[in-house]
Amino acid sequence: MRFSSAAELKTRRDFLAEARRGVKRRVIICAGTGCVAGGSLDVHARLIEQAREAGLTVEIALEACAGEHHKGNGGPDYISISGCHGFCQMGPLVHVMPDDILYCGVKVKDVPAIIDETLKKGEVIERLLYRDPVSKERKKGRDEITFYNQQHRLALEACGVIDPESIDDYLAHGGYQALSKALGEMKPDDVVDVVDKSGLRGRGGGGFPTGRKWRSCLNAPGDVRYVICNGDEGDPGAFMDRSIMEGDPFKVIEGMTLGGYALGSSQGYVYVRHEYPLAVKRMEKAIDEARRAGLLGENILDSGFSFEIKINRGGGAFVCGESSALMRSIEGYIGEPRPKYIHSTEKGLYDKPTVLNNVESWVCVTDIVKNGANWFASTGTEKSKGTKAFCLVGKVNNTGLIEVPMGISLRKIVEEIGGGIIGGKKFKAIQTGGPSGGCLPAEKLDLTVDFDTLTSAGSMMGSGGMIVMDERNCMVDVAKYFIEFLLQESCGKCVPCREGLQQMHVMLDRITKGEGREDDIERLESLARVMKKASLCALGQSAANPVLSTLRYFRDEYQTHITDRRCPAGVCKELITYSVNDNCNGCTLCLKNCPADAITGEKKKMHTIDTDKCTRCGACEAVCNQDAISVE
Amino acid sequence: MQLTIDGKKVTAKEGETLLQVARRNKVDIPTLCFHESLEPRGSCRMCMVEISRPEKRHDWSRLVASCVYPVEEGLTVKTDTEEITEMRKTLAELLLARTPANAEMISFAKRLGVEQTAFEIKDPEEQCILCGQCVRVCSDVIGAHAIGMYDRGATKKVGPAYGKGSDACIGCGACAHVCPTKCIEMIDAGMTRKIPHWDVEFELVPCRICGKPVSTRQHIDFVRRRIDGGPEVLETCSECLGKFYGAKVAAEGHM
Numbered sequence: 001m002r003f004s005s006a007a008e009l010k011t012r013r014d015f016l017a018e019a020r021r022g023v024k025r026r027v028i029i030c031a032g033t034g035c036v037a038g039g040s041l042d043v044h045a046r047l048i049e050q051a052r053e054a055g056l057t058v059e060i061a062l063e064a065c066a067g068e069h070h071k072g073n074g075g076p077d078y079i080s081i082s083g084c085h086g087f088c089q090m091g092p093l094v095h096v097m098p099d100d101i102l103y104c105g106v107k108v109k110d111v112p113a114i115i116d117e118t119l120k121k122g123e124v125i126e127r128l129l130y131r132d133p134v135s136k137e138r139k140k141g142r143d144e145i146t147f148y149n150q151q152h153r154l155a156l157e158a159c160g161v162i163d164p165e166s167i168d169d170y171l172a173h174g175g176y177q178a179l180s181k182a183l184g185e186m187k188p189d190d191v192v193d194v195v196d197k198s199g200l201r202g203r204g205g206g207g208f209p210t211g212r213k214w215r216s217c218l219n220a221p222g223d224v225r226y227v228i229c230n231g232d233e234g235d236p237g238a239f240m241d242r243s244i245m246e247g248d249p250f251k252v253i254e255g256m257t258l259g260g261y262a263l264g265s266s267q268g269y270v271y272v273r274h275e276y277p278l279a280v281k282r283m284e285k286a287i288d289e290a291r292r293a294g295l296l297g298e299n300i301l302d303s304g305f306s307f308e309i310k311i312n313r314g315g316g317a318f319v320c321g322e323s324s325a326l327m328r329s330i331e332g333y334i335g336e337p338r339p340k341y342i343h344s345t346e347k348g349l350y351d352k353p354t355v356l357n358n359v360e361s362w363v364c365v366t367d368i369v370k371n372g373a374n375w376f377a378s379t380g381t382e383k384s385k386g387t388k389a390f391c392l393v394g395k396v397n398n399t400g401l402i403e404v405p406m407g408i409s410l411r412k413i414v415e416e417i418g419g420g421i422i423g424g425k426k427f428k429a430i431q432t433g434g435p436s437g438g439c440l441p442a443e444k445l446d447l448t449v450d451f452d453t454l455t456s457a458g459s460m461m462g463s464g465g466m467i468v469m470d471e472r473n474c475m476v477d478v479a480k481y482f483i484e485f486l487l488q489e490s491c492g493k494c495v496p497c498r499e500g501l502q503q504m505h506v507m508l509d510r511i512t513k514g515e516g517r518e519d520d521i522e523r524l525e526s527l528a529r530v531m532k533k534a535s536l537c538a539l540g541q542s543a544a545n546p547v548l549s550t551l552r553y554f555r556d557e558y559q560t561h562i563t564d565r566r567c568p569a570g571v572c573k574e575l576i577t578y579s580v581n582d583n584c585n586g587c588t589l590c591l592k593n594c595p596a597d598a599i600t601g602e603k604k605k606m607h608t609i610d611t612d613k614c615t616r617c618g619a620c621e622a623v624c625n626q627d628a629i630s631v632e
Numbered sequence: 633m634q635l636t637i638d639g640k641k642v643t644a645k646e647g648e649t650l651l652q653v654a655r656r657n658k659v660d661i662p663t664l665c666f667h668e669s670l671e672p673r674g675s676c677r678m679c680m681v682e683i684s685r686p687e688k689r690h691d692w693s694r695l696v697a698s699c700v701y702p703v704e705e706g707l708t709v710k711t712d713t714e715e716i717t718e719m720r721k722t723l724a725e726l727l728l729a730r731t732p733a734n735a736e737m738i739s740f741a742k743r744l745g746v747e748q749t750a751f752e753i754k755d756p757e758e759q760c761i762l763c764g765q766c767v768r769v770c771s772d773v774i775g776a777h778a779i780g781m782y783d784r785g786a787t788k789k790v791g792p793a794y795g796k797g798s799d800a801c802i803g804c805g806a807c808a809h810v811c812p813t814k815c816i817e818m819i820d821a822g823m824t825r826k827i828p829h830w831d832v833e834f835e836l837v838p839c840r841i842c843g844k845p846v847s848t849r850q851h852i853d854f855v856r857r858r859i860d861g862g863p864e865v866l867e868t869c870s871e872c873l874g875k876f877y878g879a880k881v882a883a884e885g886h887m
Binding site: 317319334336338339341342487488489490491492493494495496498499500501502503506523526527530533534535536 | 673674675676677678680695696697700701702715718719722723726727729730750751752754761762764780781783784785786787788
């Protein structure tokens with residue numbers, strides 16, 4: 001259906017919203033990358049098939065939920081997929097509304113029970129509910145689970161709720177209200193104004209005020225302007241943007257279209273990693289649907305405004321997430337950053353004024369135009385407004401995609417949303433901001449999450465990776481990991497980044513091998529200073545952060561590696577010894593699992609490890625349930 | 633417009649870079665990836681200078697690559713602060729660790745006061761500093777596009793596609809000419825030219841007058857497609873051209 005006016009669009013939206021109200025139960029099967037890998041699409045297919053066989057009235061399109069034939073029977077059950085629910089660790093997830101029942105780890109074999117007990121009788125299946133790792137209690141739905149109820153979802157509001165492959169679902173959820181409003185009631189400049197007043201700062205990491213960026217593009221001379229959506233998310237452990245593109249692609253497109261209108265641009269580009277096939281597929285599908293609906297393309301809603309979006313797939317280079325490298329890549333050149341003394345808002349893609357924002361920023365734009373600047377600014381801190389999506393991973397009980405208000409403390413994220421450290425171990429550090437960010441220690445847990453606080457503590461907001469570490473993480477090893485990552489991902493254009501990272505890696509590597517030199521710490525610091533000041537782009541300028549922040553807060557650990565040739569966390573293989581302690585009850589589990597045959601001992605007698613044979617793989621420690629393996 | 637470089641008031645035109653203005657005013661700034669005939673790349677970072685605006689913002693200064701930084705009215709530029717000197721030394725040390733045996737790099741580092749590198753040497757044979765001058769001259773000046781950068785980070789290399797001798801190379805030797813570390817060898821022996829670095833070999837065309845080699849057939853044909861010149865010009869060596877035209881001009885009063 002093609003909408004040629006805002007009124008037509010509204011009629012359709014009202015019809016769909018009515019259809020939605022008529023639904024008896026909405027069953028949402030997560031089809032984000034994680035749950036799909038866990039088999040959620042099979043669960044989805046079988047649920048529809050078997051529910052129909054069981055005589056239930058099942059609809060799989062929202063449109064079909066309307067109509068007289070559904071009246072009087074309590075309405076149909078509407079079964080659909082959705083994007084990421086966030087709680088990936090517990091997937092595949094099935095959410096039943098309006099009952100708010102969240103089933104975790106659902107397999108095809110659980111489908112009959114869901115039909116018989118929940119869909120037919122409205123009963124809850126206890127065994128499929130989430131079990132709180134601390135209290136061991138079963139929790140029924142999102143409202144009861146701390147992972148969810150401490151979040152504040154704006155950007156991810158519909159992600160995990162609506163069917164990302166259906167424009168109807170998006171419309172029924174209030175989609176394209178922002179664009180109707182902008183095209184109907186606002187001048188392009190008003191759109192820039194509202195974004196400016198909202199205080200939105202770039203979600204890609206830098207935190208540059210979006211309104212100011214747009215204004216500077218508007219002021220640059222030229223007839224042709226471009227808008228770009230940066231979906232080249234590459235930080236290890238981060239998948240916010242992927243989840244948004246997979247879960248709410250229309251909202252990204254609507255945001256970009258608003259940007260195009262505000263900036264007088266008729267062409268947008270979405271740059272997505274090739275490694276995100278599902279995001280590419282859903283974005284492509286959404287672009288096609290939006291175009292068919294007349295919400296993209298020529299003369300949108302008869303406003304005279306035309307806008308197109310093209311998808312560009314990245315070849316897997318981390319540096320292409322850097323804006324100027326990304327633009328080079330779209331142009332067909334090698335993804336190398338250029339010096340940004342002339343801003344890309346003046347000379348960007350094809351040397352034309354260009355606004356580049358990341359995925360999360362674009363969906364914030366949709367919300368801001370729809371709900372107003374004050375609505376957005378009412379959440380967050382003075383200088384960091386709104387919310388921020390993070391990917392909480394590492395050694396916490398609950399991992400996944402979360403969204404929290406700016407200004408929340410790190411402690412709340414780790415202890416409440418994350419449910420604390422796995423196995424009751426001690427918290428050691430939280431790494432934020434991706435490879436260019438830093439590690440903050442326990443003393444910093446009460447810091448608030450906002451752009452400026454994290455930066456002044458030596459880390460950064462970044463795009464939203466958050467990796468929690470416990471006492472068994474070696475901070476030198478962590479620094480080495482990130483430097484190794486950056487070494488592989490540096491484009492190699494400028495000397496300090498390319499050569500500096502190689503030399504940093506050499507030093508870190510020898511420290512973790514017990515060959516560190518007394519002056520290595522000092523040399524790491526002076527090299528870091530040069531890299532920070534002399535590198536060409538932000539990747540190089542921030543590449544030393546993992547080293548600098550771990551040196552700032554965990555200097556002793558470096559020193560112990562160098563002076564005592566010891567790894568206190570028991571990680572660096574060359575510096576540790578495994579042994580069996582008195583807790584051993586001779587169960588032979590470690591002996592059977594040792595790949596090096598380094599463990600000997602009789603049943604029910606204490607075992608011993610031959611340190612010459614031991615390869616320090618840690619298999620014994622992992623299988624031992626008596627806590628009988630010591631690492632020193 | 634007016635700006636100050638190392639205490640000296642200088643004038644500059646809109647669109648110039650700090651490096652251009654500094655060099656015109658005899659201020660020495662070391663560079664490795666810069667060549668006046670090429671678009672600046674800003675990658676060696678040797679030309680970093682400090683900019684500030686003391687009369688406007690007394691506590692603000694910033695380090696920028698002068699080869700790409702456009703001049704601005706009233707800017708104060710310092711090219712040799714202690715911080716900059718130390719930074720250049722570290723960069724030179726890093727490059728020396730990359731190309732420890734390269735004579736050009738050794739003497740470049742020496743000029744900055746660096747005698748040796750404390751960094752680890754990965755490949756004692758390496759000669760290339762990846763400044764990209766050869767690539768830029770080949771594509772932007774000559775227009776042959778025979779070589780490029782490939783791979784990234786620590787394994788970045790420069791060369792023809794797939795590392796194999798490429799038909800696009802015309803053997804003009806411009807790459808060898810601009811290379812600041814002189815690591816691209818061009819060997820003319822008899823009527824053969826080899827550039828082993830790019831895995832290419834060419835027959836040379838003899839001068840129509842003296843028989844000495846002029847250039848490669850591919851180079852001559854490449855030039856012919858761009859300018860209107862017959863073999864009498866393009867297949868004559870520069871020495872004979874000088875003599876021939878010199879005599880012609882002397883006899884006829886014009887060319």
